Amino acid sequence: MDAVALVGLLAEPVRLRVFAALVLGAKTPGAVADLTGLSARETVMAIARLQAGGLVDEHLVVREGLFTEAAMAAAPDEPVSADVVDRFVRGGRLVGLPAQESKRRLVLERVVQSFEPGRRFSEREVDAVLRVWTEGGATDHVTLRRHLVDHGLLTRGDGQYWRTGGWVDVLADA
16 A cells, blocks of 8 residues: 555544544444444444555454555655765765756755754854865865755754755654
């Protein structure tokens, strides 16, 4: 089941409530109806639709693994085009920035992975990270920082920076 089909099954509020009750441990249609406050008819119809869609088995057990499968199927095979990045990054150092905008974006997305999502950084911290990237290269850390901000990968406010773009592997622990 793909992510679109999965979301489609849960997009209807009654089915979502029934699904939630099953996830929380309801084992019978009556228990689901009690937990959700739905009528027996609504409950049975929603269960039938969830079963027909493959999200719930005949014993009213939720097939939780479908979420991981759908997420993995929707994830890009490779987060960054490695051949492009490899031409401009050697030994963890940026040897240059591509002139072509789409290629530059790929390289910048690789650089921004050095910044932890959700954390705020001082300008000094950002510069320290970017100096490592630009050491011995054709680009300086200030230019690199400007490109990251201009491309929406880092955002600045009140003297702090935070990551606002780039690929994040949310399935790393899956």
